[in-house]
Amino acid sequence: MAETGRLSLPSAKPLRLPVHPVTALRIGIILAVVVIWEIVSASGWLYRDVVPSLVAIGKALYTTLSDPTFYFHLYTTFYEIGIAMVIGGVSGLAVGILLGGSKFMSRAYEAYLYYLGPCPKIIFFPIMIMWFGVGPGSKVAMGAISCFFPVALNVAGGMREIDKVLIRVGRSFRANTWQMVTKIYLPAMRHPVINGVRLGLGVALIGTLLAETKLSNRGIGFLVIQAYSIFNMPQMYALLIILFVIAIGANTLIGRVGGLDDIKRT
Amino acid sequence: MSAAAAFAKNRYAAAALGVGSFVGFIVLVELLIRVGLINRFIVPMPSDIIAAFPRVIVEEDVLQRFLLTAGEALSACILVTIFGVAGGVLLHRYLLLRLATETWVAAIAAAPLVLMYPLYLVIFGRSALTIVMMGFTAGLAPIILKTLEGLSATRRVLINVGRSFNLTPSQQFWKILFPAALPTIFVGLRLGLIFSLINIVGVEFLINFGGLGQLINELAERYDLPGTYAAICFVILISVCVFILMERLERWLRPVD
Secondary structure, three states: OOOOOOOOOOOOOOOOOOOOHHHHHHHHHHHHHHHHHHHHHHHOOOOOOOOOOHHHHHHHHHHHHOOHHHHHHHHHHHHHHHHHHHHHHHHHHHHHHHHHHOHHHHHHHHHHHHHHOOOOHHHHHHHHHHHHOOOHHHHHHHHHHHHHHHHHHHHHHHHHHOOHHHHHHHHHOOOOHHHHHHHHHHHHOHHHHHHHHHHHHHHHHHHHHHHHHHOOOOOHHHHHHHHHHOOOHHHHHHHHHHHHHHHHHHHHHHHHHOOHHHHHHO | OOHHHHHHHOHHHHHHHHHHHHHHHHHHHHHHHHOOOOOOOOOOOHHHHHHHHHHHHHHOOHHHHHHHHHHHHHHHHHHHHHHHHHHHHHHHHOHHHHHHHHHHHHHHHHOOHHHHHHHHHHHHOOOHHHHHHHHHHHHHHHHHHHHHHHHHOOOHHHHHHHHHOOOOHHHHHHHHHHHHHHHHHHHHHHHHHHHHHHHHHHHHHHHOOOOHHHHHHHHHHOOOHHHHHHHHHHHHHHHHHHHHHHHHHHHHHOOOO
16 A cells, blocks of 8 residues: 655744744734835825825824814714614614514514615615604614614524523523513523624614715714815824724724623634 | 414414515505605605606616616626635735734724725725725625635645645645635625625715615605605615525535535
């Protein structure tokens, strides 16, 4: 019988760097991006000011963050997203528990949620304007619709994963519906619920802010589209940076607080 | 077994309840509008919406708009597939690069990238290119991450089989790694393409340019309520058909476990 030779990897001497190679590479990539950005900015290859200097963006970031009116707009957006999360999250939770708790209801209605979930929600905005007006109501509605689907689908999935023994324990103690929800269902499916909230927050943020960019006179979305309309590119970049930091930060925070990162590691 | 329990166990009964509730809801809305409990200038009658469908399809040139959106989606799809899969392969090939940038890619996947559309409007102009690039940007990160996940999850025994046959790195990739990762890559492609499609229609609506998204915006601006509702229903129907199609395709490509 023929033998196949063993592959041996050439042994190389470990390269000693003053910093960890991963950190060094990260710094290298950031520096390369900064240098390329500044070259493009100074060269004028693109239309003037489309790629402003990083110094200009930094100044705009400082000006924006030190402007009190920015916090009024930030508060408006947070307020809209907060209300949207409460409405969309609670209704999503209720519908998720209903669908996940009954196979019959799930078969009857879950397909509608499953296929409506990924549809672009912003197309409902004209309807929301007609129903709730041009003020914050229509933005809250957009956020709530966006948030509802991921929460409902995650909770329904989480309900089906609950250990049947726990449900039987609750029933044997003659727990009523409220006690079953608060003492059995929610603690047992906290991870899918938190994951749903995390996804819901992301899409509620997008729904609300996009609605603000389309038709509004307040909120961060309004500031972004205003920066576009007066061609204030450094401010637009600054606002986008702030938004991304908020969105990614909130996403990470919910994941950490909810222990989702620990699940992934194990 | 009681009649109610038998009904609850019946699969067709559940589907019938779903469809029945939907139809019942529409009939209820129609009745409430007719008796004046719902303002017909805010919510048009469902019968008017159904009647508006042929008008919208013929007068608003829906086929042309659909082809335009489909063309934008196809362009974004090609771009996102090429760059997404290549990005995933690159990160898998170079471990250091992966360690340095994987969390960045994951962070980008969680970022509300669609909010960059005003920036893209400035860079690419109010054109189809903005819409395609927005779709591309939105769909890229999930495909990179899923390609990387698929390639990394290739079973050790398969890689060892390739090594025992003294396969070259290129053969190892095309004969072992890529086929093993294909189902996961396709999951990423489905996710990425859904993100692209959502963003394409959304940006069309927001910038009032292009195909189906613009149609909704135009009808709403004309205050053609039945037409707006009909167009929204039409876009939802198309989106649902595309999602079902992608799901079927994914199932067809996925090997039997």
